[in-house]
Amino acid sequence: SxxxxxxxxxxxxxxxxxxxxxxxxxxxxxxxxxxxxxxxxxxxxxxRRMPEKGWDEATLRLVVHELAALDSNTFVDNAGVGEREGRVVCPLVAQRHFGLAHGIGRSGDIAEPQPKAAGSSLIYALTNALATDALKRAGCAGVSECTVLPLATGMGMTLTLLALKQLRPSARFVVWPRIDQKSCLKAISAAGLVPVPIENLREGDELRTNVPAIAAKLQELGSEALCVLSTTSCFAPRAVEKLLEVARLCEAHEVAHVANNAYGVQCEMCMKAIASASRHARLDAFVQSTDKNFLVPVGGSIVASADAKHGRQLTQALRGIYPGRASISPILDLFCTLLHLGAAGWVELLRRRRALLPQFGLRLSEVVQRHGERLLRTPNNSISMGVSLTLPPGGSRPPAALGASLFVRLVSGVRVVAPSTSPKKVGGLDFLSYGAHTDACSEAYFSVACALGIDEVDIDLFLKRVDKALG
Missing domain, CATH: 1.10.287 (Helix Hairpins)
Structure with missing residues (x-):
């Protein structure tokens, strides 16, 4: 031009x-x-996709500064007389944000460009494009809609449910195959909807989707069922949802389907299940965290769709329902990270995690067997691993003591679960053995994750410390 x-x-x-x-x-x-x-x-x-090779820091800084200079608050001799002019009083805060102070979106649409913030608007549009490319490279080639939100995963799910509610205002029930994570239930209740939990079925050590129970509940609720909220990534021994079967039920009953893919982007099994459900049946959207999947600070999520029939309508409703402007901070974090990694770096990060999983599982099994425990067999969960935790007869040491023992040894992320006959109220519902994903929990166990970014040093230190703690 x-x-x-x-x-x-x-x-x-x-x-x-x-x-x-x-x-x-x-x-x-x-x-x-x-x-x-x-x-x-x-x-x-x-x-509008990830560069093959990641950018160096000097290039990243130059580009962010250049784009920030397109926002009106950085203009030389700009006379700002409005109530919001992007003024930042603390120099450290201004430096931290590269001078990007206007945020993104407008009151009518989070993705709408801002007149005062051409640079911020451009960063947001590029970030949505980069995130789409990253999801495709992770295993879901059909992704067509992608919205990065400056909200963590739970609030991202709430906004998605609110958008669905806007499309079907008379529906109020969310059929929810049980996953014992409080944010899922809170996401439903925060949207003013009613969760309908479905107990999982045990198949060997694993907990799997109770497809017949979901079908019966959808039949019972009829037009009052807003959607099924399924789960991909989860704590063992729960497995990835039988996503395609659930998607076919949703298609048959003309009910929306949303997947909680919190940290599933890093898992090829999860992403292929999403791709298959979207291509062959119905999966309106899937929601994932930016921090767990892309190694950035907590604060962002991605709502995406690979469903050609239903994804566009939900995405438009989602973008339009966001009230006011939004923070650019989580978006800028993801923008810089994806450019820093490049396509080659992103694929290598996924490959390294995948390669460490069998090694971690084998070595963990060897350690716990020395203490009379066993690695639970969960072939349909390729992130989390569960280990039995036998209580000694007449012993006074509760299962939770293992978690405390490991924590003081500087081991984080271990989840200890024990059977309980005392109900725990979460989101207005009572659950037995909360944390186990089922009322029918018969033995204590602990779980750990082979998550993105883990390395051999983490695994070595953990195995040494859990060996001592179990002893």
Missing amino acids: AAVCHEQAMNQSIFELATGLVPATYINQAQQARGSREKMLKTLLSQ
């Missing part, structure tokens, strides 16, 4: 003037380096 040609001419003239102060050979070399970085940005804007 004429504007781009003018900018290039201006940049060229600046370099030409600089040769009057510094030898031309040095300036030409610097100009070439600058041109290489500008070409990387140009490629990003044209291709």
Whole structure:
């Protein structure tokens, strides 16, 4: 365009003037380096996907600063007389945010460009495109809709349910195959909806989806059923939902289907299940965390869809229901991380986790067997692993003591679960043995995860410490 040609001419003239102060050979070399970085940005804007090779930090900083300079609060001699002009009083805060102070979206749509914030709006649009590419490379090739939200996963699910409720205002029940994680229930109740829990079925050590019970409940609720909220990533011994079977039920009953894919992006099994359910039946949307899947600070989630029939309508409703403007901080974190990794780095991160899983499981099994325990067999969960926790006859040491013992040994992330006949109220519902994903829990166990970012050092330290704690 004429504007781009003018900018290039201006940049060229600046370099030409600089040769009057510094030898031309040095300036030409610097100009070439600058041109290489500008070409990387140009490629990003044209291709709208992750670069094959990750960007270096200098390029990342340059691009973010350049985009931030497109927001009105950074304009030279800008006269701001509105009530919100992107003013930041603390220099440290301004530096932390690269001067990006206007946020994203407008009161009518979180994805709508802001007149005062061209740079922030561009970062958001690019981040949605990069996230779509990352999800495709993780195993769900059909992803077509993607919205990154500055909300953690639970609130992301709540907003998704509110959008569904807007599309079907008379429906109020959410059929929910049980997953003992409080945020799921809270997401439902925060949307003003009623959860209908479905107990899981035990298949060997695993807990699997009770498909016949879901079918019966959908038949019973009829048009009052808003959706089924299924789960992919979860704590062992619960397994990945029988997603395709659930999706077929939803399609047959004309009921929406949302999957809680909290940390499932890192798992090929979860992503392929999502792709299959979306392609062959009905899966309106799947929701995932940015921190667990992309190693950024807590605060963001991604609502995506690979369902060509239902995804677009839900995405539009979701974007339109967000009230007011939104923070760009979690979006900027993901934007920088995906460019830092590049496609090659992202795929390698996924590969490393996948390669460590069987090694971790084998070594953990060897350690616990020395103490009379066993690794639970959960072939349909390729992130979390469960280990039996036998209580010694007449012993006074409760199962939870293992978790405390490991915590003081600087081991985090271990979940200890024990059978209980005392009901626990969560989200207005009573559950037995809460944490076990079933009322019929007969033995104590603990679970650990082979999650994205784990390395051999983590595994070595944990195995040494759990060996001592069990002893």
